[in-house]
Amino acid sequence: MKTGIIQQSLSGFYDIFSSGKIYRTRARGNFRQRKIKPVVGDHVEFSAENQREGYLLKILPRRNQLVRPPVANVDMAVVVTSAKEPAFSANLLDRQLIALEAQKITPVIYFSKTDLLDEDAYQQLLPIIEGYQRIGYRVFANRNPFDPQQLLSLTADLKGKVVTMMGQTGAGKSTLLNHLAPQLELATGEISQALQRGRHTTRKVSLLEVNGALIADTPGFSSYETFNMTVNDLPFLFPEMARLAPNCKFRGCLHLKEPQCAVKEALNNGIIMRSRYDDYVQFHELIANQKPNYKK
Numbered sequence: 314m315k316t317g318i319i320q321q322s323l324s325g326f327y328d329i330f331s332s333g334k335i336y337r338t339r340a341r342g343n344f345r346q347r348k349i350k351p352v353v354g355d356h357v358e359f360s361a362e363n364q365r366e367g368y369l370l371k372i373l374p375r376r377n378q379l380v381r382p383p384v385a386n387v388d389m390a391v392v393v394t395s396a397k398e399p400a401f402s403a404n405l406l407d408r409q410l411i412a413l414e415a416q417k418i419t420p421v422i423y424f425s426k427t428d429l430l431d432e433d434a435y436q437q438l439l440p441i442i443e444g445y446q447r448i449g450y451r452v453f454a455n456r457n458p459f460d461p462q463q464l465l466s467l468t469a470d471l472k473g474k475v476v477t478m479m480g481q482t483g484a485g486k487s488t489l490l491n492h493l494a495p496q497l498e499l500a501t502g503e504i505s506q507a508l509q510r511g512r513h514t515t516r517k518v519s520l521l522e523v524n525g526a527l528i529a530d531t532p533g534f535s536s537y538e539t540f541n542m543t544v545n546d547l548p549f550l551f552p553e554m555a556r557l558a559p560n561c562k563f564r565g566c567l568h569l570k571e572p573q574c575a576v577k578e579a580l581n582n583g584i585i586m587r588s589r590y591d592d593y594v595q596f597h598e599l600i601a602n603q604k605p606n607y608k609k
């Protein structure tokens with residue numbers, strides 16, 4: 314018995330990465346009767362005499378699972394955030410960050426198009442960059458988005474992880490992938506095409522090996538989806554607020570109107586970014602007013 318990660322799922326076959334090799338397997342008969350369908354990124358047990366005909370035996374518990382693209386056990390997402398064209402939006406960035414926090418996927422923030430900013434505009438971006446760094450996020454925001462040193466350290470962060478790209482259309486996801494993996498020119502050509510194609514087209518999903526990382530060849534879930542967390546979970550998806558919550562007078566403090574709230578105090582002392590807090594309040598209201606779509 315061997316263990317590995319499903320790299321690609323294609324008309325009934327599952328290609329599995331295991332100790333540097335790829336094994337083509339099929340699901341065992343009894344497997345199909347169960348409800349659970351293997352997806353790319355699944356950690357699995359399988360048996361194989363050779364690399365061409367093996368059997369997928371068992372899916373190990375999933376840490377998380379994305380629907381678009383269908384990938385399990387995603388470790389990290391690169392949030393490609395445009396500094397200009399389209400203009401930087403802290404609100405959009407925060408939406409993406411909480412969606413990732415909710416799934417326990419580590420965000421990495423990569424600012425694209427910083428080369429298009431004039432010096433004044435770049436200086437204005439610096440406190441924002443520092444703000445996100447203070448929260449604890451890894452932020453890449455070099456003046457030159459394709460600075461070789463920056464690309465190397467991003468590559469180092471992704472190494473050994475299952476990664477998906479995230480970011481609004483036009484942010485520069487495929488451009489970044491092309492820079493991370495110029496050696497994959499053909500494959501990344503396919504990526505660009507795949508990204509151009511409509512979202513409604515079903516296509517195969519695979520994890521591409523890029524400098525030791527496994528990167529989903531289609532971008533991650535959209536941040537425009539409805540918020541699928543509760544108002545009580547929301548404060549925990551802002552790490553800087555979650556850290557302070559134990560100091561609030563009330564347990565379960567939502568940091569809104571409650572007295573002796575450590576988060577509000579930190580906000581007034583300039584420790585918590587105003588834009589983050591405003592987004593928190595806005596998301597809270599959106600969730601509170603959202604009609605549950607899973608119950609009839």
Ligand SMILES: Nc1nc2c(ncn2[C@@H]2O[C@H](COP(=O)(O)OP(=O)(O)OP(=O)(O)O)[C@@H](O)[C@H]2O)c(=O)[nH]1
Nearest residue numbers: 425426427428458481482483484485486487488508
């Ligand atoms: N100057 C500059 N242009 C960039 C940068 N990143 C991307 N672009 C340009 O922005 C446009 C959009 O980039 P893409 O990589 O296609 O964006 P995407 O996020 O993959 O977009 P979708 O496929 O629509 O989701 C292209 O014309 C890129 O050449 C950057 O850092 N600097």
Ligand SMILES: [Zn+2]
Nearest residue numbers: 561566568574
């Ligand atoms: Zn509070």
